[in-house]
Amino acid sequence: MRPLDRLAMRDAFAQAAIEAAERLPNLIVLDADVSKSTKSSVFAQVFPNRFLNVGIAEQNMVSIAAGLAAAGMIPVVNTFSMLLSMRALDQIRQSVAYTRLNVKIMGHYGGYSAGPEGPTHHAIEDLGIIRSLPNMTLLVPCDATEARAAFHAAVASDGPCYLRLCRNPVPRVLEAPQPFVIGQGYQLRGGWDLTIVAMGVMVARALEAADLLSARGIDARVVAMPSLKPLDRALVERAARETGGIVTAEEHNIYGGLGSAVAEVVAETAPVPVERVAIRDCFAESGDYFELLDKYGLGVRDIEAAAERVLRRKMDARV
Amino acid sequence: MGEDAERIALLEAQAKAVRRAVVEMIAAAGSGHPGGGLSAVEIVTVLYFRVLRVDPTRPRWEERDRFVLSKGHGSAALYAALSLRGFFSPEEFRRFRQTGGLLQGHPDMRKVPGVDMSSGSLGQGLSAALGMALAARYLGRSYRTYVLLGDGECQEGQIWEAAMAAAHWKVDNLTAILDYNRVQLDGPVGDIMELEPLAAKWQAFGWEVIDCPDGHSIGGLLHALEVARTVQGRPAIIIARTVKGKGVSFMEHQAAWHGVSDPSRLPEAVREVCGG
Numbered sequence: 001m002r003p004l005d006r007l008a009m010r011d012a013f014a015q016a017a018i019e020a021a022e023r024l025p026n027l028i029v030l031d032a033d034v035s036k037s038t039k040s041s042v043f044a045q046v047f048p049n050r051f052l053n054v055g056i057a058e059q060n061m062v063s064i065a066a067g068l069a070a071a072g073m074i075p076v077v078n079t080f081s082m083l084l085s086m087r088a089l090d091q092i093r094q095s096v097a098y099t100r101l102n103v104k105i106m107g108h109y110g111g112y113s114a115g116p117e118g119p120t121h122h123a124i125e126d127l128g129i130i131r132s133l134p135n136m137t138l139l140v141p142c143d144a145t146e147a148r149a150a151f152h153a154a155v156a157s158d159g160p161c162y163l164r165l166c167r168n169p170v171p172r173v174l175e176a177p178q179p180f181v182i183g184q185g186y187q188l189r190g191g192w193d194l195t196i197v198a199m200g201v202m203v204a205r206a207l208e209a210a211d212l213l214s215a216r217g218i219d220a221r222v223v224a225m226p227s228l229k230p231l232d233r234a235l236v237e238r239a240a241r242e243t244g245g246i247v248t249a250e251e252h253n254i255y256g257g258l259g260s261a262v263a264e265v266v267a268e269t270a271p272v273p274v275e276r277v278a279i280r281d282c283f284a285e286s287g288d289y290f291e292l293l294d295k296y297g298l299g300v301r302d303i304e305a306a307a308e309r310v311l312r313r314k315m316d317a318r319v
Numbered sequence: 320m321g322e323d324a325e326r327i328a329l330l331e332a333q334a335k336a337v338r339r340a341v342v343e344m345i346a347a348a349g350s351g352h353p354g355g356g357l358s359a360v361e362i363v364t365v366l367y368f369r370v371l372r373v374d375p376t377r378p379r380w381e382e383r384d385r386f387v388l389s390k391g392h393g394s395a396a397l398y399a400a401l402s403l404r405g406f407f408s409p410e411e412f413r414r415f416r417q418t419g420g421l422l423q424g425h426p427d428m429r430k431v432p433g434v435d436m437s438s439g440s441l442g443q444g445l446s447a448a449l450g451m452a453l454a455a456r457y458l459g460r461s462y463r464t465y466v467l468l469g470d471g472e473c474q475e476g477q478i479w480e481a482a483m484a485a486a487h488w489k490v491d492n493l494t495a496i497l498d499y500n501r502v503q504l505d506g507p508v509g510d511i512m513e514l515e516p517l518a519a520k521w522q523a524f525g526w527e528v529i530d531c532p533d534g535h536s537i538g539g540l541l542h543a544l545e546v547a548r549t550v551q552g553r554p555a556i557i558i559a560r561t562v563k564g565k566g567v568s569f570m571e572h573q574a575a576w577h578g579v580s581d582p583s584r585l586p587e588a589v590r591e592v593c594g595g
Binding site for chain 1: 381385387427428429435436438439440442443444446447448449450451452453454456457458460464477480481483484487508546
């Protein structure tokens with residue numbers, strides 16, 4: 001595994017929020033009694049008068065944020081992603097997405113990163129649910145550096161934005177900060193045999209899989225897609241045309257997330273074989289974060305195997 | 320005293336115009352929510368024509384008082400008050416709930432000048448109003464925020480999340496008004512899911528409760544709103560006892576007229592509110 005980030009994404013979030021609050025006097029952070037987990041408590045220590053703990057009331061938190069935004073503030077709401085995307089979904093839909101209000105939603109503990117808390121706390125449907133809402137921007141950074149950049153991009157843009165963050169330190173992808181552009185993906189590794197499109201913690205795994213493939217003479221392009229919505233359609237289409245096959249890799253259920261989004265674009269623009277590495281429509285179990293990723297089909301070997309299937313289908317199509 | 324009586328008479332006339340517009344709008348659309356729109360007529364009239372500090376030429380004025388219609392299905396009453404107050408042309412009434420019109424079935428803040436918050440799915444408006452009230456505190460603004468709740472809506476859990484929070488943060492620039500018409504879509508509130516003891520519930524949540532025994536009395540509403548404004552250190556709620564479908568005899572107290580149960584009778588309703 002690649003070396004882990006020094007900071008977890010949640011720590012990067014807290015730092016970024018403090019940086020943003022220093023220049024934006026109308027930025028306010030809300031949490032629903034999990035501030036020690038989301039690290040919004042770190043923000044609260046620096047800006048105690050710009051932090052609101054609403055207690056265990058996620059729906060109230062989201063609607064309060066809508067009211068704050070309607071009056072010109074930039075509220076940043078925090079709790080676990082499964083609570084935001086499901087328990088407070090109606091509030092996000094009506095009071096934030098429909099209204100296009102400037103609310104920034106931090107979905108913490110994305111994917112399996114609640115690990116030992118178990119399936120009740122895993123967020124494996126959040127992306128598909130939030131992606132289906134009109135007016136929403138949905139960002140999934142791959143490491144702490146990108147999480148910080150994504151936060152600043154979210155705050156700089158006007159309108160609803162959902163940022164999905166991982167609880168844990170994850171393998172570092174970006175050696176240096178780079179500009180984060182909403183709506184754009186980027187290529188991390190060149191290649192012409194197929195493209196692996198990944199987001200979140202799966203980006204590092206995609207790079208590892210590309211190393212394994214490379215050792216076998218397979219030349220895989222790796223594309224990071226931190227902006228799930230709006231999706232970088234041009235980048236996907238180009239990958240399909242230039243490499244003739246795509247593997248998607250995401251820490252999410254197989255329905256509605258990155259694999260779905262990429263397959264939609266590929267089907268509509270340049271149909272080529274697509275294989276999706278994602279959770280196989282099941283609830284997992286308590287366990288160590290990285291062990292869960294490996295056990296539930298999100299391992300480096302799973303990406304490699306999906307690449308092999310894509311290559312086989314490319315061959316079959318040529319015969 | 321004479322001046323007061325004159326003011327009240329003027330507001331009564333304005334309420335009459337609002338009520339007429341509500342019925343005409345719903346009759347033109349052939350659908351809508353007459354019951355909960357009509358019960359709120361005097362409340363929105365008093366707010367928009369007397370209490371709220373608003374400027375129809377500047378609907379997004381930062382210092383304006385805010386109003387959230389949490390019971391969004393009462394939209395016809397809000398639209399009628401806003402338009403008659405000058406926010407948009409009454410020409411729009413004809414396109415209420417129609418494709419291409421501004422006036423959605425439930426209020427859309429992005430479409431209708433003067434609407435401060437979109438609503439429809441019940442239970443969210445008190446929280447949103449609380450957010451606006453808190454923003455005034457953070458931003459150092461002097462506006463007040465008003466929110467109109469339905470009674471059936473108080474069966475939503477989020478109402479009580481917001482009630483708890485508003486009292487916890489001692490928010491006293493927020494006034495809630497409860498349109499207590501005692502009828503919800505499926506029947507009498509007491510049969511579907513009893514709310515009583517309602518005043519005691521709000522008191523227990525830390526609110527100042529102001530009883531308004533006749534939510535159609537202009538004077539009674541003005542008095543209650545004045546009392547609410549003076550409450551310090553906690554939020555206030557006015558429990559306004561109203562009549563569902565008020566002003567149209569065959570709609571009054573009838574759950575059947577929460578929505579439009581018989582479009583063929585709408586012309587009759589128009590005649591009743593326009594006559595006399």
